[in-house]
Amino acid sequence: MIVCDFDVLRPEQGVAALRPDGSQVAVFLTADGTVHALDNIDPFSGAAVLSRGIVGDRGGVPVVVSPVYKQAFELATGKCLDEPSVSVAVHQVRVRDGVVELT
């Protein structure tokens, strides 16, 4: 599924994408040029807002922080660093011919 042109992404920011089944994916670009995709729904609030979180690092690990109650999720694994029993799903994402795609 096509998300958007790669040029649309901005370093250390996220965007939200709607999938045909109505579910949502948050897509992030980190400073080193890597693209990550997680479920957009924040498990702690139930709101579809992870794409609007601040992107940064915790101890060098790239994370996005939920804008609602501020838990950090590892971009590469979806693991919540504040509540290790909680995680969000990770989606496979790639950049082909300047286009970001979910696979």
Add this chain to the structure above:
Amino acid sequence: MTQTLVVVGNGMVGHRLVEILRDSSWRIVVFGEESRPAYDRVALSSYVDSWTFADLELPALSGCELRLGEKAVSVDRARKVVVGASGVEVSYDALVLATGSVPFVPPVPGRDLPGCHVYRTVDDLDEIRATVEAAARPGRRSGMVLGGGLLGLEAANALRGMGVSPHVVELAPRLMPIQVDEGGAGLLKRLVEKLDLTVHTGTSASSIERDGSRLIAKLASGLELDLDVVVFSAGIRPRTDLDLGLELGPRGGYLVDAACRTADPHVFAIGECAAVEGVTYGLVAPGYSMAEVVADQLSGGSRVFPGADVSTKLKLLGVDVASFGDAHAQTEGALEVVVNNAVAGTYSKLVVSDDARILLGGVLVGDASSYLSLRPLVGKEVPAALLQPGGAVDVEMPADAQVCSCLAVTKQTITDAIQSGVACDVAELKACTKAGTGCGSCVPMLKKLLTECGVEQSKALCEHFTYSRAELFEIIRATRVTTFSALIEKHGTGRGCDICKPAVASILASLGNGHILGETQVSLQDTNDRFLANLQRNGTYSVVPRIPGGEITPEKLIVIGEVARDYGLYTKITGGQRIDMFGATVDQLPEIWRRLVDAGFESGHAYGKSLRTVKSCVGTTWCRYGVQDSVGLAIELELRYRGLRSPHKLKSAVSGCARECAEARSKDFGIIATENGWNLYVAGNGGFTPRHADLLVSDVDTKTLIRVIDRFLMFYIRTADRLQRTAAWLEGLDGGLDHLREVIVDDKLGICDELEAAMASHVSDYADEWRGVLEDPEKLARFTSFVNAPGVPDPTISFRAERGQRVPVSLGIPEVVR
């Protein structure tokens, strides 16, 4: 059967006793001669700052019968009955006398003339003020204070506050003869004379005469003083005019034993009217201690009065004065070590035993900062370093030394609590040891002990910066760095996080740097700032247009109503006198702003760590009681400071008179109108830890007011920690309110021009953030629901109806297993 306790006297000590016993099984009846509720007499001179009685009022008492304005005129001990002035009779099982004291007025001829006052109650101060105001003559008015002790200097300060130049006349050869020795008093005289006081020691008034509208006082020294007002504050005498036929102490006062009980086992006496084993005390702390003793006795305990530490540390007319232990070296063979630095304006004297081994007491004038480390050492071995010239006063305290003398807490108890991990900060120390919960003067020592025990309160902002917010502010200001990436590359580590990014974004915004959603700043912003609206629990946002001062036209109200109706927004009136519209999705925000901006609205910054609102009451325009145009000022202030990014949100209010309908004293900066101008209060807070704002300046005109607020806000923005409201900031500021006043009123650091210039550039650079998005297609493009399906609404958002409006359907979140 319920027993009845009658307390005669509603002063500070009587009030304290009732406070301790209010949850006990005693039925309590209080007779108070004054019709006012109990108030803080120690702070009496501060009444002159605001002339607001409520500032002095002690917490209201519940659970007792208060008979205010009812003087107890007699006691029938045989029948155990107290008789009030109205004839009312109340039977008691226990009677506590807390009648306090009366001012001592020396028998000077003319002492009863109009214009002669005593200095003891709020009513006295009101009368002094009336005399001063009636004394109409050009130039500064002149007054005489008879008595150069603690109380006399307080009275002189109060007179200064009323615009009177005081002469202080003291019979003893020096000021504060009880607390301070000759050397210290010499310096004290020199320091206070710089403050428009004239000191006459070793003399007294021999007569006071009226000459037309003037009072002429002749001093024994031959000098004649031409005066508008005379204040007697030559000491106090225990008040025992309620005659119970009980024995009095050698210097007056109801004679009581160590349990504060008179010869009649049902009658106690506490505070200044009591002579405990013959000794009277004129300070409030021993009085409180007596209240504790009697409360314990009445609850079946056996506590006795432990004796009182009459050590004092105070700031009189801005001069530090402290005296402790055997300050006058009366112990046989006592030696004195004096350091008198006339240039620095400091004097210190230590009194030691004849073998120079034991510290007995001391006097400090000009700088009393070593008082807290010295006082606990009284009666203990003196560290040799102390006796060297210029010896460090920063000495180690023995473990059994009392740090908190109000609640008798030793250093050992405190360090045990820290080292066992029970307490990691001052608040926890207060909770578990009770230290610092009395007068609070030992709090700096508690902080020092925490540091000494290795509890370091790290100032690092987060894992990416070792600097505090204030330090980062200075770095950014000095290096003129304008991007987060340049800053973290040079001064930090890693990529940043949700703590440092918004903090740096806020600093960059405080220093200018354009729209907060500019290319290099947008990724730093927390979601509220990033979308210029407030995120709600279901992922939608609320929108708050600015309504300066809470004033709005019917046309604009209609626009808000139409916008809310058309977008199905839930509306609610906020506490800041504006209207909040809830339930907007990201893609609706620009459309909503467009309609609001077209109607003349702008962003209200409800989302920012920035100025929120300046509330106001309706003021002179409509109100029958208003004395200034509070709405006009509120609007001016809100428009001046709108959009100002700060360490935390800023709230303000303006009240048009002392009735304070705008609740200005719960704000970061609150303004209350006076007949002569404005009083500015700072560092108030509602919320989790309510705090009344402190009076910073009084009776200033609008121009001066705005200048002081400019400086206050900019100083706060520069020096506060991240997310530290002004209340916590001021509490943590070394030197507190006095220091703040020195910096932003007296310009002690010479930075006020800079602070004002910073505010001037904020005011001139202000631009509406909503309009900034509407006018920039790149910024607008970020307001879409889905990057691959713009315009498709977020399917997780749904609403239901409640009381005729749309509210979010609760999002099921049970899947989180913790």
